[in-house]
Amino acid sequence: xxxxxxxxxxLARVEGEGSLHVKLEDGRVDHVELRxxxxxxxxxxxxxxxxxxxxxxxxxxxCGICPVAYQMSxxxxxxxxxxxxxxxxxxxxxxxxxxxxxxxxxxxxxYLLHTPDFLGYPDAVRMAKDDPETVKRGLALxxxxxxxxxxxxxxxxxxxxxxxxxxxRVPSVEELESLRPTLESALEIAEETVHFAxxxxxxxAEEDYEFVALQHPDEYAMNEGDIxxxxxxxxxxxxxxxxxERAPVAYTHALQSVRxxxxxxxxxxLARYALNGPRLSARAKSIAREVGLEPVVRNPFRSILVRGxxxxxxxxxxxxIISAYRPPESAWVEPAGTFHGGVGAAATEAPRGxxxxxxxxxxxxxxxxxxxVAPTAQNQKRIEEDVRHVVERSLALDDAHLTDLCxxxxxxxxxCISCAAHFLHMEVERT
Amino acid sequence: MAHRPRLAVWKFASCDGCQLTMLDCEDELLAVxxxxxxxxxxxxxxxxxxxxxxxxxxxxxxxxxxxxGRIREVRAQSRTLVTxxxxxxxxxxxxxxxxxxxxxxxxxxxxxxxxxxxLATSTAIRDHVPVDFELRGCPISKVQLLEVVSAFxxxxxxxxxxxxxxxxxxxxxxxxxxxxxxxxxxxxxxxxGCGAICPAYHRGCYGCFGPMDSPNTDSLIRxxxxxxxxxxxxxxxxxxxxxxAPAFRAAGDSVGGKETGR
Numbered sequence: 001x002x003x004x005x006x007x008x009x010x011l012a013r014v015e016g017e018g019s020l021h022v023k024l025e026d027g028r029v030d031h032v033e034l035r036x037x038x039x040x041x042x043x044x045x046x047x048x049x050x051x052x053x054x055x056x057x058x059x060x061x062x063c064g065i066c067p068v069a070y071q072m073s074x075x076x077x078x079x080x081x082x083x084x085x086x087x088x089x090x091x092x093x094x095x096x097x098x099x100x101x102x103x104x105x106x107x108x109x110x111y112l113l114h115t116p117d118f119l120g121y122p123d124a125v126r127m128a129k130d131d132p133e134t135v136k137r138g139l140a141l142x143x144x145x146x147x148x149x150x151x152x153x154x155x156x157x158x159x160x161x162x163x164x165x166x167x168x169r170v171p172s173v174e175e176l177e178s179l180r181p182t183l184e185s186a187l188e189i190a191e192e193t194v195h196f197a198x199x200x201x202x203x204x205a206e207e208d209y210e211f212v213a214l215q216h217p218d219e220y221a222m223n224e225g226d227i228x229x230x231x232x233x234x235x236x237x238x239x240x241x242x243x244x245e246r247a248p249v250a251y252t253h254a255l256q257s258v259r260x261x262x263x264x265x266x267x268x269x270l271a272r273y274a275l276n277g278p279r280l281s282a283r284a285k286s287i288a289r290e291v292g293l294e295p296v297v298r299n300p301f302r303s304i305l306v307r308g309x310x311x312x313x314x315x316x317x318x319x320x321i322i323s324a325y326r327p328p329e330s331a332w333v334e335p336a337g338t339f340h341g342g343v344g345a346a347a348t349e350a351p352r353g354x355x356x357x358x359x360x361x362x363x364x365x366x367x368x369x370x371x372x373v374a375p376t377a378q379n380q381k382r383i384e385e386d387v388r389h390v391v392e393r394s395l396a397l398d399d400a401h402l403t404d405l406c407x408x409x410x411x412x413x414x415x416c417i418s419c420a421a422h423f424l425h426m427e428v429e430r431t
Numbered sequence: 432m433a434h435r436p437r438l439a440v441w442k443f444a445s446c447d448g449c450q451l452t453m454l455d456c457e458d459e460l461l462a463v464x465x466x467x468x469x470x471x472x473x474x475x476x477x478x479x480x481x482x483x484x485x486x487x488x489x490x491x492x493x494x495x496x497x498x499x500g501r502i503r504e505v506r507a508q509s510r511t512l513v514t515x516x517x518x519x520x521x522x523x524x525x526x527x528x529x530x531x532x533x534x535x536x537x538x539x540x541x542x543x544x545x546x547x548x549x550l551a552t553s554t555a556i557r558d559h560v561p562v563d564f565e566l567r568g569c570p571i572s573k574v575q576l577l578e579v580v581s582a583f584x585x586x587x588x589x590x591x592x593x594x595x596x597x598x599x600x601x602x603x604x605x606x607x608x609x610x611x612x613x614x615x616x617x618x619x620x621x622x623x624g625c626g627a628i629c630p631a632y633h634r635g636c637y638g639c640f641g642p643m644d645s646p647n648t649d650s651l652i653r654x655x656x657x658x659x660x661x662x663x664x665x666x667x668x669x670x671x672x673x674x675x676a677p678a679f680r681a682a683g684d685s686v687g688g689k690e691t692g693r
Contacts, residue, residue: 012477015447039444039494040549045536046527050667057637061524061672064448064570112454112475123476125464135461143457154628156455157448157570158639161632168634331633407477416447 002026006391006403011410013113013123015065016417020406021251022391029391032384034410036252038417047370052078052361053164059357059372060158065108065416068101068149069350071162072223073357073372078164080238081344081361082335089328090166091223093152096176096321097162098222098348099314100148103186104156105351106269106307106314107145109414110193111138114304117408118200134196137189141311144186147179148318166332176322183322187315191287194308198291203405204393205299207386210263211271212378214349220272220279220313223348228275229265230296237347240356246373254417257378264381267353268413269306270297284313300386300412307414339363350375352414376415383413436485436584439471441505443491443498444525444553448570449516450474450490456573463577466584482508486583489562492518492553492675494525499550499559506560513579514556517569521641522675524569526553529675555675564589569639569672572624592623593644596636600627608635615658617668620646620678637671642678652686662686 004024011018017038023030043062050058055074060067072094079086086094111134112124121127128135146156151171153159161168212233214225227243228234235243244265246255259265274296277285288309297306345358353375360369390409394402440450454460454475470480487509493499506512517523528536533551556562566579566589575591582589592598596618600607608614608630616635618627622643629636642648648669655665669683 010473012473012479013475015451015474017442039498040537041444041494041523041525041553042528042533042536042539043524045539046524046531048539051664054667054671058524058671061446061448061569064446064451067446067448108451108454116477122478123469123472125461125469125476126478128461128464132461139457139460142455146455146457154632155570155625157451160629160634160637163634167632168629169632 004399006399006406008403008407011407013116013411014415014417015063018415018417020387020410022387022406024391024395027395029388032388032391033251034380034384034387036254036380036417038253040253044370044372047367050367052081052359052365052367055357055359055367055370056162056164057158057160062372062374063416064157066101066105066350066352066355067158068097068153069348069355071159072098072348073346073355075162075164076223076346076348077344077357077359079344080346081342081359082164082339083337084165084333084335086166086333089326090170090333092321092325093167093170095222096148096318097152099318099321100145100152102145102314102351103190103311103318104142104145104149106311107138107142109351110197110304110307110311111135111142113414114411115197115200117411118202118304137192141186141189141193144182144315147182151175151179163332165334166328166330168331170327170331172327173325176325180319180322183315183318187312187319190308190311190315193311194287194291194305197304197308198293200304202299202301205301205386205389207298207300207389209270209298209382210259210265211274212265212267212354213271213275214347214354215275216279218279220276220317221349227347227354230271230274233259237356238345240345240347240358240373244373244378246377252380254377254380256381257373258381264385265378266382266413267375267378268303269310269351269353270300270303271353272349273297273306273309280309280313281316283316284309287312300409303412339365352376352416353378374416376417379413379415383410383415386410386412435466435468437470437480437483438467439482439484439487439509440474441487441489441491442474443489443502443519443556444494445491445516445518445523447474447490449519449568450488452515452571452573452576453488456577459577463580467580483510484508485510486580487512489514489519489556490516492522492525492555493559494550494553495548496550497548502556502559511563511583512560513564513566513583514562515566515576516571517567517639517641517672519556520565520567520676521673521679522553522555524672524674526675527670528553530670553675566591567622567640568624572626575624594623595619595643595646596621596623596625596627596630596640599623600630603627603631605630608633609654609658613658615655615660615668617651620648620651620682637668638679639672641673641676646678648678648682649685652682
């Protein structure tokens with residue numbers, strides 16, 4: 001029996017600490033383990049006893065890359081518990097805020113983390129020595145997303161302006177209008193990004209994903225909708241537990257999410273595009289057609305194109321919201337009536353996919369239990385399948401090239417290990 | 432350039448936000464990379480140059496036996512070691528475990544706690560190894576990070592003020608949220624550096640840059656009481672992102688009322 005091991009001890013260009021271990025026996029993949037060794041930080045434990053108003057800021061600290069997502073899932077969950085309905089301009093401002101995080105996070109992944117893989121560079125800084133214009137374009141796009149978060153949130157990382165019911169302070173028409181030139185130029189860069197990405201060399205891959213995302217009847221879902229899948233699942237967010245289960249696994253600090261019955265599923269840009277593509281803007285759809293992007297993308301290496309399309313959409317959507325903006329009378333909505341305690345659950349679309357929060361609150365508003373399911377914890381098992389298939393297709397490669405391809409298969413999904421452990425380190429073992 | 436100083440960026444228990452701050456310097460990133468050789472920065476690059484390193488930026492707190500050993504290896508390879516952010520300088524939000532029972536925490540969060548190895552406390556880097564400079568904030572400020580890197584390159588001390596948020600708030604021309612709105616605010620005892628953003632957004636400071644130099648927390652606690660904050664709420668405001676910073680820890684411990692454990 002011949003054994004072969006492929007190992008990546010510390011995955012690079014992902015957020016957080018993880019490793020990969022692949023073991024081959026007689027040329028067959030025996031197992032793939034995506035190991036998350038990021039130390040656990042016990043958010044769900046220390047949230048107990050904190051006020052419901054503290055959850056948006058505290059849970060933001062789970063992830064410095066997608067704090068807005070944590071804040072949005074937290075406020076929507078609390079508002080559900082308190083029966084608060086946030087409509088009109090406040091609802092639109094939240095969508096605008098999320099557009100900022102999608103643009104910033106996608107630009108970071110597309111230009112600084114993912115593109116170097118296709119062009120054979122270890123990082124964007126070294127890529128910039130040969131092609132400064134491409135990297136500068138990416139940084140400009142990223143900066144536009146950050147400008148939105150800075151204005152609406154006070155700062156880009158762990159914004160300070162989100163509260164249950166709305167915001168502490170809402171922007172004036174003039175403040176939002178000041179971002180128009182930046183966003184108009186970002187929209188052009190986002191379009192160039194899709195065209196640029198369409199010219200990259202993509203390895204062959206065809207994965208049979210069960211895609212899972214929020215779906216809203218009228219819009220490309222960000223903050224609201226039912227949870228739907230490409231295999232017919234449709235449940236309200238409050239019934240998340242009926243559709244999904246989570247299991248502790250010895251080799252990873254993150255609980256692995258699966259569909260009830262044990263099958264893996266995929267959340268994130270590929271899932272949103274497959275399920276909600278018809279709800280994209282006319283312009284985003286037409287650019288997707290121009291570059292020959294299929295309506296359902298099953299090659300994960302092509303996710304870079306989908307992120308590009310989502311950036312086009314987010315820039316357009318931001319400009320639409322700014323054009324229609326009239327400041328609301330109040331910056332936030334107060335809870336009405338006496339609170340007797342209760343449960344609130346919400347899911348929103350983080351750049352990396354569905355982010356679920358559920359809280360049980362006491363009558364005085366303190367948190368009794370908290371449950372948080374991050375996108376990468378949901379994708380973990382499905383990413384292992386991707387790696388397995390990449391290895392099976394590429395057995396003839398030497399260890400170095402095979403390892404490189406495995407790392408790329410992981411990076412395709414923009415994993416955020418800090419979130420998942422509340423994830424990675426690789427070894428390929430060949431027997 | 433023959434001898435560009437070598438930069439390493441290290442991660443311990445954290446959210447990655449402080450190292451992301453470096454990548455958020457969109458206008459300066461390529462210039463920084465010209466001045467320093469990015470020798471070990473896993474979040475940004477798969478190329479790793481072996482140590483020693485001239486400047487190490489350390490993010491995160493020490494929460495596992497392995498990390499307590501790893502930080503000593505990092506120190507041994509680093510000529511200058513700068514800790515960045517509330518996790519590295521005070522233990523971070525995860526230091527709330529220091530007030531609870533970590534075994535109980537593990538049972539709450541993980542169905543199989545035996546799969547997890549962890550320490551009972553989350554502690555600052557300086558509790559384990561000598562640190563050359565501490566940069567505060569949850570997250571750190573981009574401007575202050577660039578100041579620390581520039582100071583390192585020009586071999587001078589970083590110009591990072593230790594005065595209170597109040598000073599910055601006045602300079603910014605904010606209306607005081609305590610005086611004008613009766614909003615509880617930690618600005619009088621919190622170190623400046625954020626840009627006094629919370630008051631600028633009509634919100635009280637929540638102390639994410641940690642205690643200023645010589646804070647009068649006793650006086651602030653009395654004033655928070657006058658503003659109608661119950662003792663449990665006062666204790667909670669000191670027990671957030673810098674709960675492990677000595678002055679904030681003492682302030683939280685000094686407040687009477689019902690002990691909630693967190």
